[in-house]
Amino acid sequence: MRLSGDAALIYRKTFETLSRAIEFDEARKELQSYRPVSNLEEILERQNEIRKKMEISRKLHPHEIKKLRPLKIGKSFFEDRVYLASDEEDYESAVRLGVCEVIRDEARTANFPVILNDFVNRIDLKSFAPELIVESIIENFESFRTFAEIEARISENTHYKKLIPEIEELTKLYSRLNEIESIRSRIRDMEMEINREIEERLAEIKVTIPASELLRILREGRLSEEIEEEIERVVSRYEKEFESMGIMESLFSRTFPVRVDEEGVERAVSRVKEKITLDYYLKCLRIAEKIDMEYINEKIEFYRAMRLYKLFDSSGYTMPEFGDGFTIINGRNLFIEDPQPVSYCIGRNSLFPYRESIILLTGANSGGKTSLLDLICQAAVLAHSGLPVNAEKAEVPLYDEIFYFKRKKSSYGSGAFEKAVKSLVRAVSGDGKKLILIDEFEAITEPGAGAKILSTILKIAHEKGHHLVLVTHLGEEFRGLEFIRIDGIEAKGLDENFRLIVDRQPVFNRIGRSTPELIVERLMEKSRGEEREILKRVLDEMGQ
Secondary structure, X not given: XXXXXXXXXXXXXXXXXXXXXXXXXXXXXXXXXXXOOOOHHHHHHHHHHHHHHHHHXXXXXXXXXXXXXXXOOOOOOEEEEEEEOOOHHHHXXXXXXXXXXXXXXXXXXXXXXXEHHHXXXXXXXXXXXXXXXXXXXXXOHHHHHHHHHHHHHHOOOOHHHHHHHHHHHHHHHHHHHHHHOOHHHHHHHHHHHXXXXXXXXXXXXXXXXXXXXXXXXXXXXXXXXXXXXXXXXXXXXXXXXXXXXXXXXXXXXXOOOOOEOHHHHHHHHHHHHXXXXXXXXXXXXXXXXXXXXXXXXXXXXXXXXOHHHHHHHHOOOEOOEEOOOEEEEEEOOOOOOOOOOEEEEEOOOOOOOOOXXXXXXXXXXXXXXXXXXXXXXXXXXXXHOOOOEOOOEEEEOOOOEEEEEEXXXXXXXXXXXXXXXXXXXXXXXXXXOEEEEEEOHHHHOOHHHHHHHHHHHHHXXXXXXXXXXXXXXXXXXXXXXXXXXXXXEOEEEEOOOOOEEEOOOOEOOOOOOOHHHHHHHHHHHHOOHHHHHHHHHHHHHHHO
């Protein structure tokens, strides 16, 4: 489909307006995949596909969609594992993976807690570093849980929902593994806490042991039985904190002041870390085998894209029918905040008793004539994209081209006139059915010349079977053309500040009153005597 003149601008602005109404890039990308076409079969296929997606969107709650986030696999080099390559090809493949040490010398495997060859026979991320896959889920668990629940409800795929308990259990092991890294600093903090507590107890013991005796005992490195018992009691209580991690060794001396057993701590931490690391790796390996990250992210992207169809399903849009004429019932201009709904028709249709395909739209300035042209163009563009249109009901013919001539405020003079005439001639030239929208062409030339040019354009458009809507203030000049319909947007009058009071719904087969006529009427109502009589005569002449 060709979008000529300002029709391409309306198309871009329409899609930009819709994009702002949806939160997710996936939905915006989905919207941008639609382009206006003139192939009815393709449009109907799109409509059927969109109806299915709108049905899916009804099963999605907005708060669910917001929770969905793509799962991103991080990068890490695991120093706790090694892969023994059997040949050069294996070696290069494993090195390219870049997640662990790769060797050819079997003797060096003794330095690593995890020897991958004992557990896997493939060189891939799932086998070498399944933790990266599982942790991408653990760190975005709310998103994964939401995805699993949606997948079970909409696609009847319960596979990932069944994995939730396993991953929740693994989360505890993941936390323990992270806690191990903080054991050393925690033990050093404990050393200060233990000694402070023992000092407080020694202050109490001084009551039963003479001060001179206590000093001598401490100076000689000897401890009384009572002091030894107190140190053992305090230290043992602190060491119990690590029993849940599997550390049963003594971590502190039993002398005063108490000191950290650095070698004992390193042995205990290394032993427990190796055990938990292997346990964690094996459990991640089992879960990672059940996870298809590409599938999950594709479905998350799909469900986030459904926000577009939720917009169409719940915000006053309808899927148009294709027929002979253009009709919208309670259409809403997307460029206006809280617009007045408007119903309109062009050509033969099933909803209005009007058949004219060439229409003049008249009325006061700022009454909504240009807004109606924008609305017609919006609906036509959306319909030819296969999308629902911004109305309660709509019928649209299949157009080969949409042409929109919009007068530029700064476009005056012979150059602008020449360019405008060329545009109109091109609009009615060639084959195919066209929707032609013209906004105040006469404003760039003399009214008489403008009327003659437009009369010819209207006749040619009628002869070729095009649909044309012309916004003009020259309604009377075209009354002799029997094939046209003249509609008017009626201004009810002016308020105290001479602002228009407008009903933006066009009245069919009636010329709309111009702004000067309304101003003269307003002045007449406020005048008296001879001035009122003069204004009345002026108003009568304008109305003839």
